[in-house]
Structures are given as structure tokens and as C-alpha cells.
Amino acid sequence: MKPFLLLGVRPEQAAADDEYAAFARFTGLGTDLQRHPVDREPFSRDPRDYAGIIIGGSPFNVSDTDKSPNQQRVEDDLNRVVDVALEQRIPLLGACYGLGLIARHEGGAVDAEFGEQIAAVPVSLTDAGRADPVFGGLPEVFNAIVGHKEAVSTPPPDSVVLAGSPGAPVQALRVGRAAYATQFHPELDADGLLVRMTTYRDAGHFDPQEADAIMALARNTDVTHPPQILRRFVAFARSFSPA
Numbered sequence: 001m002k003p004f005l006l007l008g009v010r011p012e013q014a015a016a017d018d019e020y021a022a023f024a025r026f027t028g029l030g031t032d033l034q035r036h037p038v039d040r041e042p043f044s045r046d047p048r049d050y051a052g053i054i055i056g057g058s059p060f061n062v063s064d065t066d067k068s069p070n071q072q073r074v075e076d077d078l079n080r081v082v083d084v085a086l087e088q089r090i091p092l093l094g095a096c097y098g099l100g101l102i103a104r105h106e107g108g109a110v111d112a113e114f115g116e117q118i119a120a121v122p123v124s125l126t127d128a129g130r131a132d133p134v135f136g137g138l139p140e141v142f143n144a145i146v147g148h149k150e151a152v153s154t155p156p157p158d159s160v161v162l163a164g165s166p167g168a169p170v171q172a173l174r175v176g177r178a179a180y181a182t183q184f185h186p187e188l189d190a191d192g193l194l195v196r197m198t199t200y201r202d203a204g205h206f207d208p209q210e211a212d213a214i215m216a217l218a219r220n221t222d223v224t225h226p227p228q229i230l231r232r233f234v235a236f237a238r239s240f241s242p243a
Contacts, residue, residue, distance in 0.1 A: 028234060063112065092178065099151075121145075145184060160173060182226075
């Protein structure tokens, strides 16, 4: 059986390790989820070696206008993975940064218009989301944790919007039959949020003076539904036929 892969894009070790642990736990894959830190080392494996690929979040933004050589190299590496995944119909899931990467790759507009400060927000499924094999088992409205400087303002022409929220009209989309992406973080619970907020305290994602209030709200908000997407994605990928 082919393994699953997380392509990490977080230079900060504590955040990278916690992200991997969360994806491993919530997908149910545990140590069967392989990881590759693309920000530290170019990815040269064949994407066809994997049953499914996840692209995680990042302090990088695809809409940045002044990208470092490493950031551009990371983006180029990941775009090559997306090229192969879409062409070969390899199940793919992008989270936050991964959404921006996939949407821009497919001709969508990604910019700062719908950026959101760190918060737990209500996410609503579209009609297409309710009928989708991965998203269809979720409640029509559920809470999820967000925190992003950029977002999809115009979806790619051939994509299907699966979910939106009051602050961001594209919270999830699908490209083709097997490529998914979410603006919210399906791997984040309150404990994981604390690690992210500690790591990115001065990165402009939230007012540091409001950190305690944000954490209190997160701990008192039910965010148990987004992780179900990860298990459903794994089940989908294992049964998916590209033919």
C-alpha cells in the first residue's frame, strides 16, 4: 500500500513538528504519514509514489511580491508536485497556504482582500460541499480555526467551491475529482493553536494583547468537525480510482 505524505513549509521547528503531529493524529495515519520539509530541502521524489499528498500551512504567502530565493524555490517545488498530482489524479489536500498555492496554480486570484485574523469562525457548506465525498459528511455549518493574510478572492475557473464563511467566501474548494484545499486549518485544535500563536506572536496574524481572549474563545468553541475532513480524505484517497 502506498504511503501518504505531508509536505511541510514551516521554517519554525516547533510549529513544523506540532503540525506534523496534528496531521498524523487526525488523519489516523500516525507514523504511516511521511513528512518532507520542503522549506529546508528540495523535494525530488515522484508524487506518484504516494496514495495522497498534503501541503501544510506556512508563514509564506503566494501573493508576496518580494520573495526570498528559498521561498521561490519552495513554491516552484510545490507547483511541480501540483502539476503531477492534477495530471495523474493523485489525491491532494492543501491547508491554508496550500489553498493559495493550488488556487493560483489553477488561475485563481489570491490576495489580501479576505485575510482573517486568528479566530474560530463559522464555515458553511455550499450545495456542492454537501454533495462532496469528503465534505458531505460534515454539518452544514461548523466551526473552524482560521488565521491568514491572503485568501482566494476569485476561484480558479474549473474549481468547485465547497465552503465559505462570513469573512472569506472561499473556505474550501475542489479542483478536478481529487484535489482539495481549505483556507481554515483542519488539523488545528485549541492546543495546536497555542503553539501557532506562540510561534507567530509577532507575525501580524493577531493582536498580541488579545492572545488570552483568542485562546479562551478557541477553547470554548467546538472545532471537532474540521479534523473529520482529514480522515475522510484518507479514506477517499485509499478508495479513489483515477480512471
